[in-house]
Amino acid sequence: xxxxxxxxxxxxxxxxxxxxxxxxxxxxxxxxxxxxxxxxxxxxxxxxxxxxxxxxxxxxxxxxxxxxxxxxxxxxxxxxxxxxxxxxxxxxxxxxxxxxxxxxxxxxxxxxxxxxxxxxxxxxxxxxxxxxxxxxxxxxxxxxxxxxxxxxxxxxxxxxxxxxxxxxxxxxxxxxxxxxxxxxxxxxxxxxxxxxxxxxxxxxxxxxxxxxxxxxxxxxxxxxxxxxxxxxxxxxxxxxxxxxxxxxxxxxxxxxxxxxxxxxxxxxxxxxxxxxxxxxxxxxxxxxxxxxxxxxxxxxxxxxxxxxxxxxxxxxxxxxxxxxxxxxxxxxxxxxxxxxxxxxxxxxxxxxxxxxxxxxxxxxxxxxxxxxxxxxxxxxxxxxxxxxxx
Amino acid sequence: xxxxxxxxxxxxxxxxxxxxxxxxxxxxxxxxxxxxxxxxxxxxxxxxxxxxxxxxxxxxxxxxxxxxxxxxxxxxxxxxxxxxxxxxxxxxxxxxxxxxxxxxxxxxxxxxxxxxxxxxxxxxxxxxxxxxxxxxxxxxxxxxxxxxxxxxxxxxxxxxxxxxxxxxxxxxxxxxxxxxxxxxxxxxxxxxxxxxxxxxxxxxxxxxxxxxxxxxxxxxxxxxxxxxxxxxxxxxxxxxxxxxxxxxxxxxxxxxxxxxxxxxxxxxxxxxxxxxxxxxxxxxxxxxxxxxxxxxxxxxxxxxxxxxxxxxxxxxxxxxxxxxxxxxxxxxxxxxxxxxxxxxxxxxxxxxxxxxxxxxxxxxxxxxxxxxxxxxxxxxxxxxxxxxxx
DNA sequence: TTGTAAGCGTTATCAA
DNA sequence: TTGATAACGCTTACAA
Numbered sequence: 001x002x003x004x005x006x007x008x009x010x011x012x013x014x015x016x017x018x019x020x021x022x023x024x025x026x027x028x029x030x031x032x033x034x035x036x037x038x039x040x041x042x043x044x045x046x047x048x049x050x051x052x053x054x055x056x057x058x059x060x061x062x063x064x065x066x067x068x069x070x071x072x073x074x075x076x077x078x079x080x081x082x083x084x085x086x087x088x089x090x091x092x093x094x095x096x097x098x099x100x101x102x103x104x105x106x107x108x109x110x111x112x113x114x115x116x117x118x119x120x121x122x123x124x125x126x127x128x129x130x131x132x133x134x135x136x137x138x139x140x141x142x143x144x145x146x147x148x149x150x151x152x153x154x155x156x157x158x159x160x161x162x163x164x165x166x167x168x169x170x171x172x173x174x175x176x177x178x179x180x181x182x183x184x185x186x187x188x189x190x191x192x193x194x195x196x197x198x199x200x201x202x203x204x205x206x207x208x209x210x211x212x213x214x215x216x217x218x219x220x221x222x223x224x225x226x227x228x229x230x231x232x233x234x235x236x237x238x239x240x241x242x243x244x245x246x247x248x249x250x251x252x253x254x255x256x257x258x259x260x261x262x263x264x265x266x267x268x269x270x271x272x273x274x275x276x277x278x279x280x281x282x283x284x285x286x287x288x289x290x291x292x293x294x295x296x297x298x299x300x301x302x303x304x305x306x307x308x309x310x311x312x313x314x315x316x317x318x319x320x321x322x323x324x325x326x327x328x329x330x331x332x333x334x335x336x337x338x339x340x341x342x343x344x345x346x347x348x349x350x351x352x353x354x355x356x357x358x359x360x361x362x363x364x365x366x367x368x369x370x371x372x373x374x375x376x377x378x379x380x381x382x383x384x385x386x387x388x389x390x
Numbered sequence: 391x392x393x394x395x396x397x398x399x400x401x402x403x404x405x406x407x408x409x410x411x412x413x414x415x416x417x418x419x420x421x422x423x424x425x426x427x428x429x430x431x432x433x434x435x436x437x438x439x440x441x442x443x444x445x446x447x448x449x450x451x452x453x454x455x456x457x458x459x460x461x462x463x464x465x466x467x468x469x470x471x472x473x474x475x476x477x478x479x480x481x482x483x484x485x486x487x488x489x490x491x492x493x494x495x496x497x498x499x500x501x502x503x504x505x506x507x508x509x510x511x512x513x514x515x516x517x518x519x520x521x522x523x524x525x526x527x528x529x530x531x532x533x534x535x536x537x538x539x540x541x542x543x544x545x546x547x548x549x550x551x552x553x554x555x556x557x558x559x560x561x562x563x564x565x566x567x568x569x570x571x572x573x574x575x576x577x578x579x580x581x582x583x584x585x586x587x588x589x590x591x592x593x594x595x596x597x598x599x600x601x602x603x604x605x606x607x608x609x610x611x612x613x614x615x616x617x618x619x620x621x622x623x624x625x626x627x628x629x630x631x632x633x634x635x636x637x638x639x640x641x642x643x644x645x646x647x648x649x650x651x652x653x654x655x656x657x658x659x660x661x662x663x664x665x666x667x668x669x670x671x672x673x674x675x676x677x678x679x680x681x682x683x684x685x686x687x688x689x690x691x692x693x694x695x696x697x698x699x700x701x702x703x704x705x706x707x708x709x710x711x712x713x714x715x716x717x718x719x720x721x722x723x724x725x726x727x728x729x730x731x732x733x734x735x736x737x738x739x740x741x742x743x744x745x746x747x748x749x750x751x752x753x754x755x756x757x758x759x760x761x762x763x764x765x766x767x768x769x770x771x772x773x774x775x776x777x778x779x780x
Numbered sequence: 781t782t783g784t785a786a787g788c789g790t791t792a793t794c795a796a
Numbered sequence: 797t798t799g800a801t802a803a804c805g806c807t808t809a810c811a812a
Binding site: 017018019029030033034037039061062064065066067068069070 | 804805806807808
């Protein structure tokens, strides 16, 4: 190593360029370029020599130069639009990102990750990245029911894949999925056949962008199967943000499943929250204080589920005897509570890998597609059981 | 907007360049460059005109071109070396990143964020980024007691700031801070005066890199003050990974504080873990099963604290009557348990802002410095109280 | 199979 | 105060 401190700082080692390699290998720069990029037009012998020299020198292509001449920036972008406070306890994103990078790092592609306050800032950032040519494409997360992003990205010509989509499904014949907001009450029961819903979820392709998604409808059906099978008839789904596409899908699915079993929409229903422990707890309190409280609650994330379990404990309501609890998404959280929480487990890093692969496929000129991730499975733990007779 | 679908994808809008601006404003390219970069050598009039045209065209500098000619890539890097499984419930990093980006986005600087498996991969990535000229500098997190990164980065001449440092403090006269691993027992009591320790923590500057850090020693002292004041005399610190610099500082501080109060090192001590809920729970079980269990436990993160509280509940040990619990780092987790957990609260986004500012200062040619973040404060909740008499 | 040369969009150095 | 012009490191026609 060089001398420490200031010295090292002032005189950074020079990075080798293609010219250095050319000189050292006794060939032209273009030959080097061809050799290193696996292009025809250079002999096996030369190719090998160039490769060896490059290795010796520890050469790596200058990403700026490559981006400037070739079209590729060698980087993809991912923006997370969340108010700073909402950046709570969420293993989801870190795991998603780690899966994405497993795929990207093998191809030497960098990921620009940015956390912003809101959707407007996110859109502005896409425009900037596009104008700056900073990224070759982006992964769009948290798709919404009304989402301006696909149209913007398509207009810019910035390749993108919607993760968790479809962002804006076609017009819903029965109107948008709605749930009572926490404050209000009662939602008019808009019946729809299971077949209708299934068809919808089978062809959710967004016309503008490729999409990778999980079948929340089927997952919700599994949860319902589990709870209904145990004997539950009063089931409430404490959902996340109402504007998100997957929230809408889950709500719609719950309704479909209720209809299929002839359950009343007053007994089986969804309420929306902001995903925070505070709103999760608040919604739970309201439900438990009602005249006929639910015997089972499904929470849209782990944090709310734990908060809900805590409320039950505070009320002296025993889980699972008097109340069953299911968490959508598993994490350490679900395993440290007492009792441990039954959870819907999905392979989040795997989902990230899928998304990255799909974006790379789009960059390579592949067709727009809709790819479905693995169906989550229900990990039954101690928080769900048959409801106590009353 | 242009026509949707394939059309938009095939014919992406052209990005305006400096040449377009020059043509349209009727000046030379270099005049445009000067005007847009606030350099002297162009009249007020021209400058205004150029600016207006650039605005109209929605021009943004092509980051690759700028990186190629100027020295700057306009991006910083942050690598998180964590085995994928350990990417658990941690709000810390997302919050840190959000703070960092508050500072960077104001200066239009992007952040390359990468999650890797281990330190070796992290170092390889620094080398690659450096060779590719991908980043202008990096933020080094999770500094260790024996850390190869500062030397590597200094040798490469890649500007960096250690976040949470100092990474490798000067040789400790009393030997490295050690704690009994969970499996073993007893550590030889290596006494050291409080003054000595204070001096050490007052001048932790790493000779190679700038550092922003939090005074874990003082924070630990605060925790001890709290618990000792309540009457606790048997206090165990369930620490995180033994190799991390801040773990060492906390362990050392605990010992110093014990000595200062004449407490036995068998009664007040640290054990190390991997931060996981599993090891946190396991360590807690071991402690509670001992002949003379501690009356208070300090956990190095929120997940372990919650896991520990859960173990206590499982054992029928009442918190805080029979056991007091403190969590290092607050989060929603600490507020959803029953009782809510007393926690050491710090401003993580603020810490991120500080780190980003410091790195920018280094990039601007500022001197190597050691900057101290805000001291965490203890948020006393229901999990700490006077120990029950026995 | 090889080398020469133009170009990518900036910044920076010169003369004018 | 301006406008050519040469880098920066790479890719890629095109010519030898």
